[in-house]
Amino acid sequence: MREWADYTIEEAGGRTTLVVTGPLLVSTIGKLDAALRTVEGPVQFVDISKAAPIDTVGAWVIHRFAEEQQAEVLGASEQAEILIDTVTGSASAEPISPVLDRLITRVPEQVGTFVTGAVHEGKHNLGFLGAVIMAFAGVIRHPSRFRLRAVVHQMELVGVTSLPIIGLMSFLIGIVIAQQGAVQLAQFGAETLTVNLVGRITLRELGVLMTAIMVAGRSGSAFAAQLGTMKLTEEIDAMRTIGVSPMEALVVPRILAAVIMMPLLGFYSACMGILGGAVLADVSLGIPFLTFLSRIQEVVPVYDFYVGMAKAPVFGLIVAMAGCYQGLRVEGNAEEVGTRTTKAVVQAIFMVIVLDAFFAIFFTKIGWA
Amino acid sequence: MMADIDDLPVNPDLSDETFDGEYTIVIEGLVNRFGDFAVHENLDLKVKRGEILGVVGGSGTGKSVLMRSIIGLQIPDEGTIEVLGKDIRAKEDDDEIGLRNRWGVLFQGGALFSTLTVGENVQVPLKQFYPELSQQLLDEIAGYKTVLSGLPAETASKYPSELSGGMKKRAGLARALALDPELLFLDEPTAGLDPIGAAKFDELLRELADTLELTVFLITHDLDTLHAICDRVAVLADKQVIAVGPIEELMESDHPWIQEYFNGPRGRVAHAGSQRPKGAGASAKTTGPAKAIDKPAAGGA
Missing domain, CATH: 3.30.750.24 (STAS domain)
Known part of the structure; x- marks a missing residue:
């Protein structure tokens, strides 16, 4: 001792x-x-x-x-x-930690900060959308500034490398829907309608929605973390001084890649979901695999496919924009990268689900029920 | 008379031994390889107790790797490293070595914990090793260490992101000094500082080393720092320490790299500058090494 x-x-x-x-x-x-x-x-x-x-x-x-x-x-x-x-x-009598105000003043202050912060954030979001549009316009005006290699690289990262995980996820979801649906439909003796259920829900809703959530988690977060780290290490400032626009060099390729890959991934996801449903139907409902697939063709209206594919690029845009926006907003320290990345994912998923609800009502109203 | 706090949890890495050997750090036959590329090959180096040893070398000669090896962050492939009489290599990365409360490290970028204020940064090692210290004392310690490192007192409650590069280095130094270590490792402390700031840092370092009887392992590119405060300088080249000695001796050496380094245009200017009369820090330097080795308590008094 x-x-x-x-x-x-x-x-x-x-x-x-x-x-x-x-x-x-x-x-x-x-x-x-x-x-x-x-x-x-x-x-x-x-x-x-x-x-x-x-x-x-x-x-x-x-x-x-x-x-x-x-x-x-x-x-x-x-x-x-x-x-x-x-x-x-x-000797020093200065405080070691920042002095906290009393609770009674702190709570209203934080509420105020939150509200003004939200307003600012809204403005910034809008500003960022404008900047993205301007960047796209700039690229269109000067096609030589278009970075094909960067876009292809991002397409690989967003799309190709996520094929296994999205495929597996969709396959399992297809199985779950078929299984749960069959149990409920059996009460009416309508097990065969499982085909309609799986086919329509995957193509119309779940394929694209689940893919968007997965892409937000995989790529949206990666965008935010990459750009945030680049911001911290002054890489983005260095780009600006050389005359390279970070919006054109970093943001445009990422958004473009996400917008292009989302429909492809969404369709792939829907197909895998249907496969999963077909496998389960074959194994436990007694509907042969190929019969299931040919029934899909008959019972799923083609506009379900259009509904899914119309939503996909919008979701891709939202996910990529949220990621890039939060990444570029990083300032200060390493902790900020973490908070901004979290925000990017939460914001993206939230927006995707809210928009999906709007889309659902919209497409029903125009007769694509 | 006192409350019994013997049953407080005690950090197992804590050591309360004292060290009286002549050499604080002894490195023998050190080999560090990254893949096929050897950074160090049979490197030998001894750091005397109470001295400020400057370590110089071209970029990529493994100065930082050497420091990381000594403090146990990099496990060398071969060789022995003894710090304060203990073998570093006997333990794994994060095992207790019984040394961590006896040295302080200032990393190149300061490496401050970004979510804590400067004062809280200083308190981290204190809380880690000495949980019995009261919060009041911790706050007082953080306060005076901040000022001691040359920062304004109100910096203690600021976050690292609010500080300039030079202030971060000073804050890093304050944290390195938190435990009153015997041994201080500094990785390029004056790099990126303006000349006035760098000179002040040098002065501060010499003063602290003298008052607190520190042994300092100082990696630097700054010729002024070498001239102003280092008792001896070790030169890293060809994967080894090719020369160690007071700077005047090294300038006599006929090794081409050393010649170019110390007698190049910048070296000559720094040398000329060091000939001018200087403050207390520099006057201690001329007599520093011998005194510091014989009787550390007398150093710079």
Whole structure:
């Protein structure tokens, strides 16, 4: 166990002397400091001639006590004197953590900050949309500035590399829908309608929706983290100084890749969902695999496919814009990259689901029920 | 008389031994390879107790790798490294070495924890090793360490992202000094500072090293720093330490790289500058090494 610094109080001729013993080091001072804070004065002298070695923390504790008690320090070695002088000159009473306001003022303040922040965020979002449109216009006006390689690279990252996970997810969802649907429909003796259920729901809704959520989680977050890190390391500023527009070089390829890949991925996802349903129907409902597929052709109206494909690019746009926007808004420290990435994903998924609801009503109203 | 706090959890990495050997760091036959590429080959280096050792070398000669090897962040392929009499290589990366409370490290970018204020950064090592310290004392310590490192007192409650590059380095130094270490590792502390800031940092370092009797392992490219505060300089080249000695001795050396380094145009200017009369820091330097080795307590007094 460590040897702690300790003290005794000696009284002689009406004068009180506090005698400190033991090593006055950061590792041994903890108990002494706590004890000295409770000592009732007055103490006229502090004797540290029996205390060694000493470091700045020890020197500080002695200095603080001596100052509080208006006591004189005795028996300080040459080194102790230097250290006490050093810490005396460096004493600071400034707060260590930012001072928090009282709760009663803090709550309204934070609510206010939140509201104005939301308004600002809305404006910025709109501004970003404008900037994206301008960037696209710029690329169209000057096709030489179009970065095909970057777009293809992003298409690979957004699309090709996510094929396995989206395929597996959709296949399993197809199985779940077929299984759960069959159980419910069996109550009416209508198991065969499972085909309609799986075919329509995957092509019209779930294929695209689940893909959008997956892309938001995979690529939207990656966009935010990449751009955010580039912002922190001043890469984006460096681009600007060279005359490369970050909007054209970074944002346009990512948005374009997401807009192009989303319909493809959504259709792929719907197909995998149908396959999953067909496999389950074959195994547990007694509907042969090929019969299931040919029934799909008969019962799914072609506009279901159009509904899905019309939504997909919009979702892609939302996911990519949220990712790029949050990434470019990163400022300050590494923690911000994390918060912004989270925001990008949450914002994207939320917006996708809200828009999906609007789309559902819209397409029903125009007769594509 | 005192509350019994012996049953507090004690950090297992804590060491309360004292070290009296002549050499704080002893490196023998160090080999560091990245794939087929050897950064260090049979590197030997001894750092004397109480000295400021400057480490120089061209880019890519493995100065930072050497520092990382010494502090146990990089496991060398071969060789022995003893710090304060203990073998670093005997342990894995994050195992307790019983040394971590006895050294402080300043990384190149400051490496401050970005979610904590400067003062809280200083308190992290203190809380880690000495949970018995009261919050009040911790705050006081953080306060004076901040000022001691040459920062304005109100910086203690600022976050690293609110600081300039030079202030980050000072804040990093404050954290490195938090535990009153015997040994201080500095990776290019003056790089990126303006000349006035760099000179002040040098002065501060020399002063701290003298008052707190530090052994300092200082990686630098700054010739002024080498002239102003280093007791000895180690030159890294050809995968080894090719020369160690006071800077005047090195300038006599006929190794082409050393010649170019110290007697090149920049080297001559820095040398000429170091001949001018300087403050207390520099005057301690001339007598520093011998005194510091014989009787560390006398260094710079």
